[in-house]
Amino acid sequence: MQAAPQAPETVESVVIRFAGDSGDGMQLTGTQFTETSALAGNDLATFPDFPAEIRAPAGSLAGVSGFQVHISSNEVFTPGDEPDVLVAMNPAALKANLRDLKKGGTLILDTDQFNDKNLTRVGYASNPLEDGSLSNYHVHKVDISGITIKSIEELGLGQRAAVRCKNFFALGLVYWMYNRTLDHTLGWIDAKFPGKPEVADANRRALKAGYHYGETVEVFAHTYSVAQAEIEPGVYKNMSGNEALALGLMAAAELSGLDLFLGSYPITPASDILHALSRHKHMGVRTFQAEDEIAAAAAAVGAAFAGSLAVTTTSGPGMLLKAETINLALMMELPLLIIDVQRGGPSTGLPTKTEQSDLLMAMYGRNGESPIPIIAPRSPGDCFYAAVEAARIALESMTPVILLSDGYIANGAEPWKIPDMSKIAPIAVKFHTDPSTFKPYARNEFLGRPWAIPGTPGLEHRIGGLEKENVSGNVSYTPENHDFMSRLRAEKVQKVADRYQPSELYGDASGDLLVLGWGGTFGAIRAGVKTAREAGLKVSQLHLRNMNPLPNDLGDILKQFKRVLVPELNLGQLSQIVRARYLVDAKPYTKMQGKPFKEIEIFHAIKAVLEVN
Amino acid sequence: MRVYPEVTHTDPGTLKLKDFQSDQDVRWCPGCGDYSILANVQRAMPGLGIPKENFVFVSGIGCSSRFPYYMNTYGMHTIHGRAPAVATGIKSARPDLSVWVITGDGDALSIGGNHFLHVLRRNVDIKYMLFNNRIYGLTKGQYSPTSEVGKKTKSSPLGSIDYPIDPVSMALGAGATFVARTVDVDAQGFQKVLASAAEHKGTAFIEIYQNCNIFNDGAFVQIQDKKSRPSHALMLEHGKPMRFGEKNEKGIVLDSQGQPQVVHVGDGADSVSEDKLLIHDETSDTLPFVISRMRPPNFPTPLGVIRKVKAESYDAMLNAQVASQASKRKSVQELLNSGETWRVG
Numbered sequence: 003m004q005a006a007p008q009a010p011e012t013v014e015s016v017v018i019r020f021a022g023d024s025g026d027g028m029q030l031t032g033t034q035f036t037e038t039s040a041l042a043g044n045d046l047a048t049f050p051d052f053p054a055e056i057r058a059p060a061g062s063l064a065g066v067s068g069f070q071v072h073i074s075s076n077e078v079f080t081p082g083d084e085p086d087v088l089v090a091m092n093p094a095a096l097k098a099n100l101r102d103l104k105k106g107g108t109l110i111l112d113t114d115q116f117n118d119k120n121l122t123r124v125g126y127a128s129n130p131l132e133d134g135s136l137s138n139y140h141v142h143k144v145d146i147s148g149i150t151i152k153s154i155e156e157l158g159l160g161q162r163a164a165v166r167c168k169n170f171f172a173l174g175l176v177y178w179m180y181n182r183t184l185d186h187t188l189g190w191i192d193a194k195f196p197g198k199p200e201v202a203d204a205n206r207r208a209l210k211a212g213y214h215y216g217e218t219v220e221v222f223a224h225t226y227s228v229a230q231a232e233i234e235p236g237v238y239k240n241m242s243g244n245e246a247l248a249l250g251l252m253a254a255a256e257l258s259g260l261d262l263f264l265g266s267y268p269i270t271p272a273s274d275i276l277h278a279l280s281r282h283k284h285m286g287v288r289t290f291q292a293e294d295e296i297a298a299a300a301a302a303v304g305a306a307f308a309g310s311l312a313v314t315t316t317s318g319p320g321m322l323l324k325a326e327t328i329n330l331a332l333m334m335e336l337p338l339l340i341i342d343v344q345r346g347g348p349s350t351g352l353p354t355k356t357e358q359s360d361l362l363m364a365m366y367g368r369n370g371e372s373p374i375p376i377i378a379p380r381s382p383g384d385c386f387y388a389a390v391e392a393a394r395i396a397l398e399s400m401t402p403v404i405l406l407s408d409g410y411i412a413n414g415a416e417p418w419k420i421p422d423m424s425k426i427a428p429i430a431v432k433f434h435t436d437p438s439t440f441k442p443y444a445r446n447e448f449l450g451r452p453w454a455i456p457g458t459p460g461l462e463h464r465i466g467g468l469e470k471e472n473v474s475g476n477v478s479y480t481p482e483n484h485d486f487m488s489r490l491r492a493e494k495v496q497k498v499a500d501r502y503q504p505s506e507l508y509g510d511a512s513g514d515l516l517v518l519g520w521g522g523t524f525g526a527i528r529a530g531v532k533t534a535r536e537a538g539l540k541v542s543q544l545h546l547r548n549m550n551p552l553p554n555d556l557g558d559i560l561k562q563f564k565r566v567l568v569p570e571l572n573l574g575q576l577s578q579i580v581r582a583r584y585l586v587d588a589k590p591y592t593k594m595q596g597k598p599f600k601e602i603e604i605f606h607a608i609k610a611v612l613e614v615n
Numbered sequence: 616m617r618v619y620p621e622v623t624h625t626d627p628g629t630l631k632l633k634d635f636q637s638d639q640d641v642r643w644c645p646g647c648g649d650y651s652i653l654a655n656v657q658r659a660m661p662g663l664g665i666p667k668e669n670f671v672f673v674s675g676i677g678c679s680s681r682f683p684y685y686m687n688t689y690g691m692h693t694i695h696g697r698a699p700a701v702a703t704g705i706k707s708a709r710p711d712l713s714v715w716v717i718t719g720d721g722d723a724l725s726i727g728g729n730h731f732l733h734v735l736r737r738n739v740d741i742k743y744m745l746f747n748n749r750i751y752g753l754t755k756g757q758y759s760p761t762s763e764v765g766k767k768t769k770s771s772p773l774g775s776i777d778y779p780i781d782p783v784s785m786a787l788g789a790g791a792t793f794v795a796r797t798v799d800v801d802a803q804g805f806q807k808v809l810a811s812a813a814e815h816k817g818t819a820f821i822e823i824y825q826n827c828n829i830f831n832d833g834a835f836v837q838i839q840d841k842k843s844r845p846s847h848a849l850m851l852e853h854g855k856p857m858r859f860g861e862k863n864e865k866g867i868v869l870d871s872q873g874q875p876q877v878v879h880v881g882d883g884a885d886s887v888s889e890d891k892l893l894i895h896d897e898t899s900d901t902l903p904f905v906i907s908r909m910r911p912p913n914f915p916t917p918l919g920v921i922r923k924v925k926a927e928s929y930d931a932m933l934n935a936q937v938a939s940q941a942s943k944r945k946s947v948q949e950l951l952n953s954g955e956t957w958r959v960g
Contacts, residue, residue: 327694432618459667
C-alpha cells in the first residue's frame with residue numbers, strides 16, 4: 003500500500019554515517035551520497051574511517067568500515083560531531099558505531115545480518131533488535147540483504163553477486179529519506195560498468211528498490227530536506243586532501259616551468275598522492291616507486307640536483323627514515339618538498355587514524371642545527387594552495403620544505419571552488435648559466451644559492467653533506483665557517499617569514515581568549531569558537547599555516563589576549579613551542595584518540611579555560 | 616612554460632685528461648689504490664664522446680666516496696649507502712646525463728645493500744664502480760662485509776665471524792645486465808672494462824679490487840703484481856677459451872656434474888686439449904654464476920667482463936611512458952576543470 007506522501011521536514015543540517023563490513027562498499031556508498039548532496043547545493047564535509055586491515059574477517063569488529071558525511075544549508079566546518087543517522091549493515095557495525103550516534107538518532111539496520119553467528123562473533127549476548135537496548139533510538143529494521151536479493155533475482159547472478167549490491171539498496175533508502183534524486187548515482191553506475199550490463203542492471207535495481215522501499219513503507223513516510231547553502235559563487239568539485247596535494251604539486255610545476263618528480267614508497271595514508279601522480283604521466287610527471295623510504299627521498303634529491311621540482315611523500319614512520327636524506331638536501335641547499343601525511347604514532351601506531359604528533363619531529367627530528375620551513379594545510383582543499391606555497395619557498399630559498407598534512411584532511415573531502423590558475427603568481431625560477439659569475443654557494447636576496455644543473459657547460463661543481471664554505475661551496479672544516487654557516491642557514495629560513503601575508507584573526511583583535519591551532523583541526527576549532535562567540539564569549543581564533551618560521555606578528559597577537567588555548571591532536575607540541583618562544587602561558591588542549599576534534603569539545607574547552615558554564 | 620636553459624654543449628673531441636682533474640687536493644693516504652683508479656677513470660673520460668658537463672659522479676660515504684671531489688665534473692657526495700638511489704633520481708629525471716656511482720664495500724654492501732640490489736634489478740642506465748678493499752678505511756680499520764672469516768681488526772680482535780659476501784654473485788643474483796671485475800693497478804684491464812661498460816645501456820657494475828695499504832695491505836697482491844697475475848687471474852674474453860697460468864698452461868673445464876675444474880692444457884696424458892675448455896660467453900644466463908663462484912685458492916680470480924646482456928633500462932622505459940602520453944597533455948586549469956563539477960550562483 004502506498005503511503006500518502008507528506009511534505010518533507012526541512013532541517014538545517016544532518017550527519018549520516020554509513021557503516022558496514024570493509025567488503026560492504028561503505029566508502030562508495032558515502033561518496034555517492036556526498037556527490038549527490040554537493041550537486042543539490044549543500045555545504046558538506048566528509049570523514050572516511052576504515053580499518054588498517056584490508057579485509058579483516060567478515061563480520062568482525064576489526065573489519066568495520068565507516069563513512070560519515072555532514073550536509074547543511076549553512077557553512078560546514080567539520081564532518082559533524084555525532085551522526086543523526088547510522089546505517090549499520092551488520093551487528094559489528096552497530097556495536098562499533100552506536101556509542102557515537104546522537105541520543106534519539108535514527109538507526110537503519112539490516113535484519114538479515116543479525117543472526118546468532120554474527121551476534122556471537124562480536125559479543126552480543128542477546129539480539130539488540132529484540133532486547134530493548136535500542137529503545138532510545140528510532141530504529142528501522144529492514145531486511146536489506148533479503149530484499150536486495152529478491153529485487154535482482156530474475157537476473158540470475160547468484161546469491162553472492164546479489165549480496166554485493168546491498169549497499170546500493172541502503173543508499174537508495176537514504177536518498178529517499180533526504181529527498182535526493184538518483185540521477186547522479188545512476189549515471190555513475192552506467193559509467194562504471196560499461197562492459198558488464200548485468201552488474202550495472204543489478205546495482206540500478208538495488209538502488210531503486212531501496213528508494214521505492216522508502217516510498218512504500220509507512221515508517222519512512224516522514225522525510226527530510228536540507229536546503230541549498232549560501233556558497234561563494236563559482237564552479238566546484240569535491241576534493242580530498244591527497245588529491246588536492248597532487249593537483250597542487252602539478253600546479254607548482256606549471257607555475258615554475260619545472261618538470262615534476264616524485265620519489266615515494268607506499269605508506270598509509272599518503273599512498274593516494276603517489277597513485278594520483280602516477281596517473282598523470284601525460285602532465286610530464288615522473289613517479290618513482292622506490293625500494294624504501296630512504297631511496298624515495300634520495301632519488302628526489304638526485305632529481306632536484308638535476309633540475310626537477312622534486313617531491314617525496316610519506317607518513318610518520320617514513321619521515322624518520324628520510325631524516326638523513328632531508329638533512330643532505332638542507333646541506334646541499336637543494337629545493338625538495340617532503341610531504342608527511344601524519345597518522346597515529348609512535349612506531350606503526352594507528353596507520354589509518356589521524357594525529358598531529360609529527361610537528362616536533364618536523365621541527366627538530368634531525369641531527370645538527372637543521373632549520374626547515376614547515377607548512378600545514380587546514381583543510382582538504384587547502385592542500386592545493388599549501389603545495390604551491392611549499393614549492394614557492396623551496397625554489398626561492400633553495401631549501402627543503404616540509405608539508406604536514408594529516409590523515410583526517412588527506413582522506414576527508416569537501417566541496418572545493420576550482421581555482422583560477424591565472425590568479426596564482428608564477429614561481430620565478432632561473433637556472434644559473436654564466437660561468438664567469440658562478441659561485442655555487444653565492445646568495446640571492448632570500449639567501450638562496452644559485453641552481454646550476456648538470457648539462458650546463460662551465461658550471462661543473464661538487465656538492466655534498468660535508469660542511470660548505472659560503473660562496474665557494476668548497477668543503478670547509480674551519481670553526482668560524484661552521485658557526486657562520488649554521489647561523490646563515492637559520493637566517494635563510496627565518497627570512498621566509500618576511501614574505502608571509504599578515505596573520506588573519508577570526509573574531510576581535512583582542513579579548514579574553516585566543517584559540518591558537520594549526521593544520522587539520524581548523525574546522526572543529528572554527529566551529530567551536532563560532533559557537534562560543536555566539537554565546538557572548540570574547541574569544542578569537544588564529545589558525546597557523548606556517549609552522550616554521552612562525553609569523554613575525556604572532557608575538558604581538560598573543561599579547562592582545564588574556565589567555566591562550568592551543569588545541570592539538572598530540573600531547574601539546576605547538577603549545578610547547580609557543581611557551582618557549584614567546585613566554586606566554588599557552589594552555590594545551592589535547593586529544594590522542596586517532597580521531598579529529600569534535601566541535602563541542604572545543605566549545606567545552608573554551609568554556610573551561612574561561613571558567614564559565 | 617619550461618624554464619630549462621638552452622645550452623651549446625662543449626665538443627667532446629677537444630677534451631683532454633686534465634679537463635677532468637679538479638682543483639682540489641687529493642686527500643687519500645699515499646700509496647692508496649684509489650689513486651690508480653682515479654687516474655684510470657680520468658684517462659678514459661675524454662674518449663667516451665660525452666660533453667664534460669653531462670657527466671655526474673655520485674658517491675656515498677667512505678674513502679672511495681671522496682672521488683667526485685677530484686673529478687672536474689658535476690658531482691654529489693651524498694650519504695652512506697644511498698648513492699644508487701640518488702643516481703636513479705638523476706638519471707630518471709635527466710636521461711641525457713652520464714651518471715657514475717662511486718662506492719665501496721661497506722657503502723654498497725652493508726649500509727646500502729638494499730639500493731645495490733634494486734638499482735641493478737631496475738637496470739638504471741648508470742656506471743656503478745665498487746671499490747672493494749675488504750676493510751673499513753675511513754673509520755680506521757673495522758672488518759667489512761667482504762672481509763674474510765677470521766680477519767683480525769679493531770672490532771674483531773679474535774677474528775671476524777661474519778661470512779663474506781661476493782659482490783659479483785650478489786650483482787648477478789639481482790639480475791645485473793653488466794658485471795665486470797678489475798684490479799686498481801691493472802691499467803690495461805681497467806681500460807678494457809671501462810670501454811665495455813661505457814657502451815652498455817643499463818647498470819654497468821664493476822667491482823674493482825683496491826688495495827688499502829694502511830688497514831688491509833696486500834689483500835690482492837697476487838693479482839696486482841704483474842709477475843704473479845698470470846698464474847692467479849683468469850682474464851676473461853668473450854668467445855675465447857678460459858686459459859691462464861704463467862705460461863698460459865692451464866684452463867677451465869666443466870666436469871660431468873657441471874662443476875668447473877682447473878686442468879692442464881696440452882696433449883699429454885693428464886692434459887686436456889684446448890677445444891675442450893670452457894668458452895667465455897658474456898651473454899649466457901648461467902655461466903656468469905659459475906664464474907662468480909670461482910675464487911682462490913682452488914681457482915684463479917676471474918677478471919674482465921663477466922656478464923653483458925641487452926635489456927631496456929628503467930630510465931628509458933620511464934621516459935618512454937611519459938613521452939607516450941605527451942600528446943594528451945593539458946594545462947593544470949583544464950585538469951582542475953575536468954571531472955564531476957557543479958556551478959554555484
